[in-house]
Amino acid sequence: MSQALYIITGSSRGLGLGMAQEALAQGHRVLGLARQQASALQEHCEQWTADLAQPLDVAARLEAWLAQQPATDAVLINNAALLTDPGPSDAVPPLALSTALRVGLEAPLLLTAAFLRATAKWQTARKVVLISSGLGRRAMAGSAPYCAQKAGLDHFARAAALDEAIKPNGARIVSLAPGVIDTDMQVQLRSATGPGFPDRNVFADYHASGRLASPQAAAQAVLRYVARSDFGANPVADVRDA
Numbered sequence: 246m247s248q249a250l251y252i253i254t255g256s257s258r259g260l261g262l263g264m265a266q267e268a269l270a271q272g273h274r275v276l277g278l279a280r281q282q283a284s285a286l287q288e289h290c291e292q293w294t295a296d297l298a299q300p301l302d303v304a305a306r307l308e309a310w311l312a313q314q315p316a317t318d319a320v321l322i323n324n325a326a327l328l329t330d331p332g333p334s335d336a337v338p339p340l341a342l343s344t345a346l347r348v349g350l351e352a353p354l355l356l357t358a359a360f361l362r363a364t365a366k367w368q369t370a371r372k373v374v375l376i377s378s379g380l381g382r383r384a385m386a387g388s389a390p391y392c393a394q395k396a397g398l399d400h401f402a403r404a405a406a407l408d409e410a411i412k413p414n415g416a417r418i419v420s421l422a423p424g425v426i427d428t429d430m431q432v433q434l435r436s437a438t439g440p441g442f443p444d445r446n447v448f449a450d451y452h453a454s455g456r457l458a459s460p461q462a463a464a465q466a467v468l469r470y471v472a473r474s475d476f477g478a479n480p481v482a483d484v485r486d487a
Contacts, residue, residue, distance in 0.1 A: 249318035249370075252276045252307070254297060254356065255325030257283040259428040260376065263464030264322060265290065271468065274317075276310075278303065279325070297325050298344045300352035304359040311363035319367070320471055321360045322374040323353035326394060328430050331442035334389040342390055349394030354401060361409070361416055371416035372471060375402055377481070378422055387442035395420075399481045406480035417477025423467050423484050427457035 251268040255261035256277030265275050265286055275290035277283065282292040295303045326349040329337045337345075357373050364371050380388055381395025402420035409415030434448040458466075466484040470476065479486070 247318060248272055248274065249320055250274045250276070250314070251320045251322065252278070252360070253322045253324055254278045254295075254352070256286065256292065257281050259430075260423060260426055260460050260463055260467070261322075261324040262286070263460035264324065264467055267461070267464045267468050278307075297348045297352040300347055300355045303352065304355035307356060308359035308363045311360065316364075316367035316369050318370040319360075319364055320372045320374065321357060322376065322467075322471075323356060323398075324374075324376040325349070325352065326376070326391070326430075328388075328433055329390045331387040331434060331445070333387065337390060345390045346394065349391070350397045353398060357401075357405065357418075364416070365412075368414060371414075372476060373402075373405075373416055373418040374467070374471060375399075375418070375420040376423055376467075377402075377420040379425075381420075382422070382481075402480040406477065418480055419470075419477055420481050421467065421470060421484060422482070423463045424458050425456060426463045427459055 251265070251273050253261055253265050253268070253275060256265045257279035261277070261279065262283050262285060265277050265283070268275050269289055277286055277290060277292045278295040278297070279292070280294065280296060282294060286292055293306070297303060327345040329341050329345050334342065353375055357375070360373065375398040377398050378391070378395040380392045381399050384392055399420045402418050406418045409418060434445065463484070470482070470484050
């Protein structure tokens with residue numbers, strides 16, 4: 246892909262920050278959306294302070310902004326997610342549960358729809374990435390809200406990809422698992438206590454055995470996947486797929 250516009254949510258830290266930095270290093274233009282701006286991105290790209298727990302407002306702003314942009318190759322990466330405290334879903338405060346689903350599932354769907362509408366007439370390459378997880382593809386006790394977010398993204402990608410395939414210049418859509426990454430979310434998982442999260446030791450072992458990828462390495466893997474000629478052939482994928 247030649248110079249493209251990358252729109253990345255959750256761009257202030259972790260994988261999102263890594264992807265923004267990698268896209269910039271490759272010469273792409275970046276718009277980052279996050280609850281707070283990243284000092285590492287200042288003077289390098291445009292950043293919006295965006296509350297994805299209020300996704301209707303953010304999606305409307307993105308659609309209006311895209312309508313004013315020149316047609317170009319474009320990539321939307323829905324990366325932002327929210328992990329509730331590990332434990333059974335009935336122990337999660339209702340507001341925390343609602344917020345997690347808004348950030349991790351409702352916002353990606355609304356932003357994707359806004360992106361597709363605003364760029365529908367662009368005769369360019371358009372791609373949507375939904376950052377998924379192995380937990381969207383296998384269940385784990387104590388993580389039902391997060392599993393639901395990621396499973397929802399996977400099936401949305403399958404259906405939306407079918408919709409786009411009908412169009413003459415439809416976008417390509419992939420729900421992509423980025424591997425196991427050393428982020429704040431991993432710290433939250435391996436630090437959990439109590440019987441409601443029996444797999445805590447699995448995540449502690451990932452860290453102790455050095456099996457966690459750095460955010461920068463994971464970001465490079467995601468962008469390599471985005472650049473693949475067969476991107477979109479499988480709407481539910483993993484960066485480790487051959």
